Amino acid sequence: MLESKSGVFFVAGLAFFGIAFIVMGALPYTIYRGLPEESVADMIQEHGIVPEFVELAEKFPTQFKEYYGECNVESFEAALRRGHRIYIGEACWHCHSQFVRPVSKESSRWGPVAHAREYNNELQRPVLFGTRRVGPDLSREAGRRSNDWHIAHFYKPTNVVPSSVMPEYSWFFDDDGYPNRDGMAIIMYVQWLGSWIDEYPYYLGEGPKGPGSAENIDMSGVE
Amino acid sequence: MADTVESNISEGSNISGASISKDGNRPLVEVNLVKWHFIMGIAFLLVSMLAGFLYSLQFMQIYPLKGIAFFSPGRWRFVHTNGVAYGFIANVFLGMLHWVVPRLTLRPAASRSLGYFIFFAWQGILVATVIGLLMGQAQALEWGETPVWIDPVALLGLILVAINFIAPIMKVSGPLYVTMWYFMAAFVWTVLVYAMGNFLPEYHMNGVAAGAIGGLFIHDLVGLFVTPLGWGMMYYFVPIILRKPIWSHGLSLVGFWGLAFFYPLNGIHHFLYTPIPMFLQYGAVISTIAVELVVTTVIFNFFMTLRGSGDMLRRSIPIRWFYTGMIFYFTTCFQCAFQTTLTFQQIIHFTDWVVGHAHLVMFGVFGFWLLGTMVYLLPRVLGRTRWYSESLHEWHYWITAISMLVMFFDLTIAGLIQGYMWKELASWESTLKASAPFWMIRSISGTAMIFAQFIFAYNVLMTWLGKPSKEAAMDRAVATDEEGLAPA
Numbered sequence: 092m093l094e095s096k097s098g099v100f101f102v103a104g105l106a107f108f109g110i111a112f113i114v115m116g117a118l119p120y121t122i123y124r125g126l127p128e129e130s131v132a133d134m135i136q137e138h139g140i141v142p143e144f145v146e147l148a149e150k151f152p153t154q155f156k157e158y159y160g161e162c163n164v165e166s167f168e169a170a171l172r173r174g175h176r177i178y179i180g181e182a183c184w185h186c187h188s189q190f191v192r193p194v195s196k197e198s199s200r201w202g203p204v205a206h207a208r209e210y211n212n213e214l215q216r217p218v219l220f221g222t223r224r225v226g227p228d229l230s231r232e233a234g235r236r237s238n239d240w241h242i243a244h245f246y247k248p249t250n251v252v253p254s255s256v257m258p259e260y261s262w263f264f265d266d267d268g269y270p271n272r273d274g275m276a277i278i279m280y281v282q283w284l285g286s287w288i289d290e291y292p293y294y295l296g297e298g299p300k301g302p303g304s305a306e307n308i309d310m311s312g313v314e
Numbered sequence: 315m316a317d318t319v320e321s322n323i324s325e326g327s328n329i330s331g332a333s334i335s336k337d338g339n340r341p342l343v344e345v346n347l348v349k350w351h352f353i354m355g356i357a358f359l360l361v362s363m364l365a366g367f368l369y370s371l372q373f374m375q376i377y378p379l380k381g382i383a384f385f386s387p388g389r390w391r392f393v394h395t396n397g398v399a400y401g402f403i404a405n406v407f408l409g410m411l412h413w414v415v416p417r418l419t420l421r422p423a424a425s426r427s428l429g430y431f432i433f434f435a436w437q438g439i440l441v442a443t444v445i446g447l448l449m450g451q452a453q454a455l456e457w458g459e460t461p462v463w464i465d466p467v468a469l470l471g472l473i474l475v476a477i478n479f480i481a482p483i484m485k486v487s488g489p490l491y492v493t494m495w496y497f498m499a500a501f502v503w504t505v506l507v508y509a510m511g512n513f514l515p516e517y518h519m520n521g522v523a524a525g526a527i528g529g530l531f532i533h534d535l536v537g538l539f540v541t542p543l544g545w546g547m548m549y550y551f552v553p554i555i556l557r558k559p560i561w562s563h564g565l566s567l568v569g570f571w572g573l574a575f576f577y578p579l580n581g582i583h584h585f586l587y588t589p590i591p592m593f594l595q596y597g598a599v600i601s602t603i604a605v606e607l608v609v610t611t612v613i614f615n616f617f618m619t620l621r622g623s624g625d626m627l628r629r630s631i632p633i634r635w636f637y638t639g640m641i642f643y644f645t646t647c648f649q650c651a652f653q654t655t656l657t658f659q660q661i662i663h664f665t666d667w668v669v670g671h672a673h674l675v676m677f678g679v680f681g682f683w684l685l686g687t688m689v690y691l692l693p694r695v696l697g698r699t700r701w702y703s704e705s706l707h708e709w710h711y712w713i714t715a716i717s718m719l720v721m722f723f724d725l726t727i728a729g730l731i732q733g734y735m736w737k738e739l740a741s742w743e744s745t746l747k748a749s750a751p752f753w754m755i756r757s758i759s760g761t762a763m764i765f766a767q768f769i770f771a772y773n774v775l776m777t778w779l780g781k782p783s784k785e786a787a788m789d790r791a792v793a794t795d796e797e798g799l800a801p802a
Contacts, residue, residue: 093567094489096498103495103574104502108538111578112510115598116530119590120523128520180450182388192587194660195737207589210521217454217515218525220585224664224732225373227742249375254746256373256753258388261381295739 129212131168134287140167143238143282150238151269158272167279174280175214177273181260188221189230189284202231202285202293209287214280226257231285234292241278242270340426342416347429349695351409352688354437356771358401359681361444363764366394370760373753384448392447392459398676399457399535400468401440406684407543408436408475411497413691414550415479418491424481432474439468455528457535458511465512472508476501492566496546499574503538507531522589529590529598530581536675537577544680545569545612547687548636552619555633555690556626561618565611572608576601583654586663599654606651613644631707635686638715642678646671661737666752667729674722677763685714685770692774702776702783706769713766721759728752 092098129137140162148155148162159166178184191201198204209230210218221228236244240251245263248255263274270278285291371377372387379385412429416422423429439460446452446461453462460468480501483494490498511531515524549566553559560566582590582598616637620626626633649671652658662668693701701707728749735745777783 093571094495096484096486096490099490099495099498100502103499103571105506107574108503108506108578111581112506112530115579115581115594116510116514116523116527119526119594120519122591123521123523126521177450179454180389180452181386182391182452184454185388185391185456188664190588192660192663194587195733196739197736200736200739205589207522210525210589212520216520216524217528218521219454220525220528220588221664222456223666223669224736252743254743254750256375256746258372258377258386259380260386262383295741 123207123211126208126211131171131213132164134212134214135164135168135171138287140164141233141279141282141286143234144170144279146238147270147275147279151275154265154269154271155275158275170276170279171214171283173273173276174278174283177277178219178280181277183229183277184219184221186223186225186257187227187229188224189228190220191228191230197228200295201228202291203288205230226255229281229284231288231291231293232281233284233286234282235294238278238282241281242274245270245274245277340422342420342422343413344416344422344426344429345695347412347433348409348691350433351405351412352692352695353774354433355402355405355409355684356688356767356774358397358405358440359767360764360771362394362397362401363760363767365390365397367757367760367764369394370753370757374750374757383450386450389448389450389452392452393444395457396443396447396459397440398681399540400443400460403540403676403680403684405436406688407540407547408432409695410547410684410687410691411475411479411543413695414493414547415482415497418493418550419482419486421482421485424478428474428478432471432478435467435471435474439464439471453512453516455511455515456532458508458531460512462512462516465508469505469508469512472505476505492549492560492563492570493546495570496542496549499570500539500542500546503534503542503578507534507538511535525585525588526582526590526594529584530578532584533581534578537573537580540676540680541573541577544683545573547683548616548640551632551687551690552616552636555630556619556623558619558623560615561621562615565615569608569612569615572611573605576604576608580605580654586654586656586659595656599656602654603651606647609644609647613640616640631704631711632686632690634711635682635689638711639679639682639686642674642682642718646675646679661733662729663733665729665732665736666725666749667733670722670725670729673725674718678718678722682714685710688774693777696778698777698780700783700785702773702781704783704785706773710766710770710773713762713769717759717762717766721756721763724752724755724759728756 092102144167145162148159155162159170189205191197191203191205193204209215244251244255244257245260246268247259248257260274260277263270263277265271285293368377368379368385369387369390377387412423442464443460446464447459451461452459453465458465480498483490483498486494507530510527511534514527515531519527549560579601580598582594583602586595586599588595617640620633620637627637628634653662653667653671689701689707693699731748731752732745735748
């Protein structure tokens, strides 16, 4: 068996792979099957439209009307979907994680530790844990900074954060320097990340008080 | 490089694949396919390394092509990793398979035209992937960013590759040689891994469960596609060049079956501390440590094989690439056994440590092995008896090896600094400032690495064009001198 064609093909090739897939892939799938996937519309219905979206509509009325029409649930959903596509296509997820770990004092810096249910929605397909943190984690970014900050930052990050190594995304802006359809979408996506948590935004070491907030997490034993 | 010349003489009849296979009048080895897969592999190596270099300039805030969506640094990072995996590594492996499988089975691949079809289809898939990625159509799966509309085509290509090479293996009777175990398993695994990673998280699963599958995919792509093809290649070329068998067949068995069992269980170690059930995370960590023990037996086997032929490290460039790669392989696996523990993960996860590890694996190990294989095979498939220049090989080797080490240590140290600064809640900007010098050294070592690959490409080109080599001219001069002196 150990050196035969069928042994290698069926045992090493198929069976060992199958065992690993069942244990490491199918098992977590069955464990989390009770957690149904939420659609974007479900999420919006449950947690509402983020105030930054309304602000965008008020601040750039002509552009907003052209790109997204009325400021309502449908246009917010369209912006989130578009923002999510840009987040993937521009490789944002290669330099920003969406995952607060229970170690290294991460909950003091970012906010509450990541929970399984946060990943069970349409905009985590495939899941965006991230792979490297060149820039900060973004899963608790909602409301932490203003729309104006994001507009300035996407246009030329070093104007806002001098040592930033983030690229300039001038193609998110129209000829007059206003955010275009893509610009509004990516800003909304970032302003939405973490907005489903009861109390936000979170700042380094001074998250809002209340259950699940940074201060209330027992840090002993995880350092 | 004496061995190349010697082997050329002994295998002289096969230089152009002239030997006839058992199955009929078809040449055993379709030499043109080996050649063109190698050439395209080298081309993609240069493209992906330049892409990586371009992207690294962003880290020094001196990116030259700002404000052009097509040249967005993030998109070129996709090109860097995918170009290396599917352009360089897959192409050179395919060329190598077209040489090794027919020679070991004494039968040609299933179909000559299928081989050519796969060659052109694969290059088409690669070009489409690069264009798709640069247009911002990536899929959010690391090492599998290939746009979703290309995935089914690529999977079909992998199935055809498996059919093309499994066919001759099936005709062999009796036990298979070690290389064939690895290749056979790799054909099955690659198809399964690609299908699992590219389709399940995108269409069928979601959330944390899909994360587990993503982890399996990242790991299995290296562990079940690149690694078995790489080791199969070592078990073929090392005994041939050293002209002696592998030291222990028993250890070869341990190595293969250990890898086959433990490697597929490792995937979740990429996502430790996530909401993936903790007992599975522990399981992944333990099987990672088990892989390290298996790897030790394989490395031991190969160094015992080298024992008594240590001089070949100096004389044979391919052997030097192979064994340097093996030392790096042991280093990465040793590192892996520690870095996947929860203790190390606290500090190094999300830092440049991981980037250093990935470079050492993909280039320091498999890149080195593939370069060694090409150094050995290219004169044969190009129909030449020797390389244009041996001294260019020395330059290529030393610059590549040194810059690889510099990059590895640079990124490892940077990772530790970043990890500890994050843990001490240092401001994000201060961590960027602390990383800046390391990112500069990374770009410089990368530049040296790319320069060395251009030396290699130049050497390949000159050999291909049949330019008379400098060494050959010197040999003749020396010979004439000696003749002239002999009577006196």
